[in-house]
Amino acid sequence: MAKRTWYHKIQLRPGIATPGLKILEPLWDSTRKSRAHINYAGKRVLDIASFDGMWAFEAEKLGASLVVATDCMQPLYSNFELCKDILESKVLPLYNISPYNLWEGLKVLLMDDFSAPLPFPQQIRHNLFDIVQHTGLLYHVRDPLWTLSQARSVIKTGGHLLLETACILDDNESRMIFNGPPGNMNRIYHDITTYWVPSIRCLREMLASTLFEVLPQSITTVNSGTKNDYPIGRVTMVARAISGRETAADSYAELLRIYRNPGLVPDYL
Numbered sequence: 093m094a095k096r097t098w099y100h101k102i103q104l105r106p107g108i109a110t111p112g113l114k115i116l117e118p119l120w121d122s123t124r125k126s127r128a129h130i131n132y133a134g135k136r137v138l139d140i141a142s143f144d145g146m147w148a149f150e151a152e153k154l155g156a157s158l159v160v161a162t163d164c165m166q167p168l169y170s171n172f173e174l175c176k177d178i179l180e181s182k183v184l185p186l187y188n189i190s191p192y193n194l195w196e197g198l199k200v201l202l203m204d205d206f207s208a209p210l211p212f213p214q215q216i217r218h219n220l221f222d223i224v225q226h227t228g229l230l231y232h233v234r235d236p237l238w239t240l241s242q243a244r245s246v247i248k249t250g251g252h253l254l255l256e257t258a259c260i261l262d263d264n265e266s267r268m269i270f271n272g273p274p275g276n277m278n279r280i281y282h283d284i285t286t287y288w289v290p291s292i293r294c295l296r297e298m299l300a301s302t303l304f305e306v307l308p309q310s311i312t313t314v315n316s317g318t319k320n321d322y323p324i325g326r327v328t329m330v331a332r333a334i335s336g337r338e339t340a341a342d343s344y345a346e347l348l349r350i351y352r353n354p355g356l357v358p359d360y361l
Contacts, residue, residue, distance in 0.1 A: 093110055093111065093174075094111070096170075096171060096174075098110045098111045098112050098113075098144060098171065099112065099113060099116075099143050099144050100112050100143060100144035100145065100146035100147075101113075101114075101117065101120070101146065102144060102145065102146045102149060102175050104175065104178045104179060105178070110144065110171075110175065112144075112146075118314055119256075119314050119326050120146075122312040122313065122314050122326065122328055123147075123227060123254070123256050123312070123328040125312045125328075126254065126256075126310045126311070126312045126328035126329060126330055127254055127328075127330070129307055129309065129310040129330045130223060130252050130254065130330055132151055132154035132155050132156045132223065133154070133155035133156075134155065134156070134157045135155075135156050135157060135221075135222035135223050136156070136157060136158045136219075136220075136221045136222050136223070137151040137156040137158065137159045137160070137221060137222065137223045137224075137225065138159075138160050138162065138194075138198070138221040138223070138224045138225065138246060139151060139159060139160065139161045139162065139183075139225045140162055140163075140191050140194070140224065140225060140226050140227075140229060140239075140243065141162070141163055141191060141226075141227070141228060141229040141232075142161035142162060142163050142168075142172065142185070142187075143163060143165075143168055143171075143172075143228075144168065144171045144172060144175065145161055145171070145172040145175055145176070145183065145185075147225050147227055148160075148161040148183045148225075149175065149176075149179060149181055149183060151223070151225065152181055152182065152183055156223070158184070159182075159183045159184065160183070160184045160186060160198070160201065160221075161183050161184065161185045161186065161187075162186045162187070162189040162191075162194070162197070162198075163187045163189070164187070164188065164189060164190045164191070165187070168187065169185060169187045172185055172187070173185070186198070191226075191229060191233060191239045191242060191243075192233075192235070192238055192239060192242060193242070194242040194243065194245060194246050195242065195245045195246060198246060201219060202219045202220060202246060203219065220246055220247055220248040220251070221246050221247055221248065221251060222247075222248055222251045222252070223247075223251060223252050223253075223254065224243045224246065224247050224251070224252075224253050224254070225254045226239070226240075226243055226253055226254065226255045226256070227254065227255070227256040227257075227328075228256060228257070229257070230255070230257035230258075230288075230290075230295075231257050231258040231280075231281075231286050231287065231288055231289055232285050232286060232287065233287065233288075234287050236287075236288055236290075236298065237298060237301070237302065240298060240299065240302040240304070241302050241347075243302075244302050244303050244304065244333060247333040248333065249333050249334065249335045250332065250333060251332070251333045252330055252331065252332055252333070253299075253304055253330065253331045253332075253333065254328070254330055255295075255299070255328065255329055255330075255331060256326065256327070256328040257290075257295070257326065257327060258280065258281070258286065258289050258324070258325075258326055259289060259290055259291065259292055259295060259313075259324075259325060259326065259327040260289055260290065260291040260292070260294075260322050260323060260324065261291075261292065261313055261315060261323040261324070261325045261327070262291040262292060262293065262323060263291070263292040263293045263296075264293065265291055265293060266291060266293045266294040266297055267290070267291050267294055268288050268289065268290040268291070268294050269288070269289050269290075269322065270287065270288060271283070271286045271287055271288065271289065279319070279320055279322075280319055280320075280322065280324060281319075289322075289324070292311070292313075292327055295327065295329075296329075299331045300339075301343075301347070302347070303333060303334050303335070303336070303338075303339060303344075303347065304331035304332065304333060304334065305331060305332045305334045305338070306329050306330070306331045307329070307330045307331065307332060310328075310329050310330035311327065311328070311329045312327070312328050312329075313325050313326065313327045313328075314326045314327075
């Protein structure tokens with residue numbers, strides 16, 4: 093293990109774990125506190141941007157009946173595979189699926205009836221996931237609302253999204269800060285892979301705009317300090333997937349326009 097680069101700290105045996113980044117342990121503890129608001133027993137779980145696989149393996153240990161780990165960075169798969177073998181895990185790795193393309197990439201797992209044309213109008217799909225884990229990803233994507241729409245497409249109504257992201261620790265104003273253009277991406281993080289950082293209020297509204305309802309009691313935060321007058325940190329929250337009947341009719345109709353939300357597949361509930 094010492095010859096590899098590790099992001100996650102994964103317990104492999106009593107007293108034996110992958111090194112991981114110790115600086116992130118408070119963040120992971122915060123995420124676990126939010127996760128406690130979800131019952132994993134017997135549930136179908138999708139872990140997006142799984143990386144080394146820590147959250148996928150933990151979902152399995154919490155009693156999930158199926159765990160699918162996705163990522164679009166195939167070189168990371170060797171770490172995942174090593175841990176999977178040692179843990180004798182049944183987590184299904186699909187490290188060739190983008191968070192922008194979840195429905196297309198996972199449809200073989202989601203389809204009820206292979207004879208019916210996509211997207212199965214007027215049918216209730218029973219193979220959707222009960223839980224989607226969307227951790228450490230939102231601020232890395234150029235189109236964050238698209239990834240939330242894709243996540244909603246593969247969650248059953250009534251299911252849950254576990255969302256963790258970098259944020260502005262402000263619930264009073266709805267805003268999202270762009271990290272900057274190429275060569276100067278350092279308004280929030282000095283990191284060329286960080287694009288957007290929303291305020292907590294903005295994040296809640298983004299979720300509401302993609303058919304999710306945040307559970308207020310699930311919100312946990314970690315303070316990282318101040319950068320350019322912005323209070324920066326990390327936030328984790330759990331959101332319930334709601335039906336079209338639970339939001340404004342005109343907003344729901346607009347949400348379903350393919351050119352507005354590419355790839356969103358409604359569940360017709």
